[in-house]
Amino acid sequence: MAPSKTILDIRGKQLKLETAAEVAPFITHVDPTKLTAIHLGGNSIGVEAAKEFGRFLETADVLKLADFADIFTGRTIEEIPAAIKALLDPLSHKTALQEINLNDNAFGERVVPFLTPFLETNHSIRVLRLNNNGLGPAGGKKIAEAVYKSAPTDGSRSNLQVVICGRNRLEDPGATAWAKAFEAHKTLVEVQMPQNGIRMDGAEELARGLAACPELQIVNFQDNAFIDVEMDDEGRKAVRAWADAFKTSWPKLRYLDLSDCMLSNGEGEVPPILEAFNDPNTKNLQHLQELRLQNNNLDAKSYEVLAQAVPKLTALRRLDLQDNDDVEDNEHLDDIAEHLKVHGGKLILTEEDEEEEEKEEEEKDGEEVAETPLEEAEEEKKEIPAPLVTEEKPAADKVADVLADLMSKVHIG
Structure with a gap:
């Protein structure tokens, strides 16, 4: 099958491209004015090679997808800033561009200043992928502030719908800045920020920021800490904020992963989030299809609340409770499993x-x-x-x- 003239795809070839001459064979027979997608992932792109790709992209005015994931393996921190600038600068004003994928590049905070101009300038992006970039709290905060600045201020609708920013050690400073960005855009459909070292204060701010996004469908905050077990009522403010959001804010929610988020202290405490599922005023979970609550110190009391809630979650097809407590011979779990089975779903223990x-x-x-x-x-x-x-x-x-x-x-x- 002949290669597409609208897609440039060299993914996974494990090339080490250094010069313009080494790039030439891949772009010579592609018309950039017709290019809709470019995939460079799984190769190592040097500065001069990146500049040649950048020159090629200058006239790519119908480009929709720029996939630059995992393109700096073996590159030094001195090379990456110039290379990423060369690739992103030509795309700053491309109004057709919908998705940018920068996953699995070891940027660190030092590269952030070369990313933020693009993020502030291009207002067409629908999907932003920044997973596993080593941003840290300060770098994550600056990235989020750039995304915040890209939000419309004239009352028009933002284009941003998907943000993937996991494994970046955002911690509370980064999470708080992202919460502000989400609130400014208001259009998020999917947000995934697992494994970021976010604690109670950051989790609370994220709940409040995302509460401004009524179209939210997919949420993944796996492996962040939502409670402070050393505190009493004050240590539960984040889970209360999330519970409030479930009650009022996300009528289209389909997928929720709060596994490994320390929702309970493991001493019979029922998380407010579970109580929200069972609250008679909660009307916004009728589309929830998959709920993941692994390893959250849940026990028999929580299962009793879930057993009452599950029949109300009429679309639920998968409930994952692995690595919690008291899962053996629990009548409430038996009831949940039977209800899900009748409706074509499954309980995962x-x-x-x-x-x-x-x-x-x-x-x-x-x-x-x-x-x-x-x-x-x-x-x-x-x-x-x-x-x-x-x-x-x-x-x-x-x-x-x-x-x-x-x-x-x-x-x-």
Whole structure:
């Protein structure tokens, strides 16, 4: 199959590109004015090579996706700033650009000044991927402040919908700045910030910032600390803020991962978040399909509250409670499992449960792909919200995506 003339893709070739001459073979037969996507990930891009790609991108006015993930392996901290500037400067005013992927590049705080001009200037971005960049609290704060500055101030609607910023050690200063950015944009559909060392104060601010985003559907804050076990009532202010947000703010929420977030002290304490699920005033969780609460010191009292709440969560198909307490011979967990099973869902308590679920879904995927005509799948797709993808997929991939949605699965990217 001939390579697409609208997509430049050299992902995973493990090339070490140093000069303009080494870049030339990959761009010579591609018209930048027709380019819709560029993928450079899995290669090592030097300064001169980055400048050549940058010159190529100057006329890429219909570019939708710029994938620069994992492009600096083996590069020194002296090389990366100039290289990232060369790649991003030509894209600062590209109004067609919808997604930028900078995952898995070891930027650190030192590279941040070369990222922020692009983030402040380009107001077209829908999807921002900054996962595993070593930003730290100060770097994460500066990045968030740049995103805040890009929010419209004239009453128009922001384009920003997805922010992935995990494994960056944002801590509370970075989290607080991101909360302000989310509140300014108000349009977030997906936010993933796992493994960032965020503690109670930052978690509280994030709940308040995201409460301004009524279209939120996917939330992942796995492995951050929401309570201070050394404090009494004051140490629960973050989980109370999240509970309030669940009650009032996110009517479209489909996926929630608060695993490893220390929601309880492990002494019979029921997190306010679980109580919110069971609150008669909570009307905003009717679309929640997947709930992950692994390793949160939950015990029998929490399961009793969940058993009362689950029948009200009418769309729930997967509840993950692995690595919590009192999971053996608990009648409330039995009730939850039975209710989910009747509605085609599953309670996950052990790794064996998870492996069994994955095996069942693989078998089901194979059966349904074989039986579902393309025309039927495309017809079903009309009823499903358009995914935040900027690159056209092959027909077979579209079918797989549709089937995944039909089975109420959420894929975290």
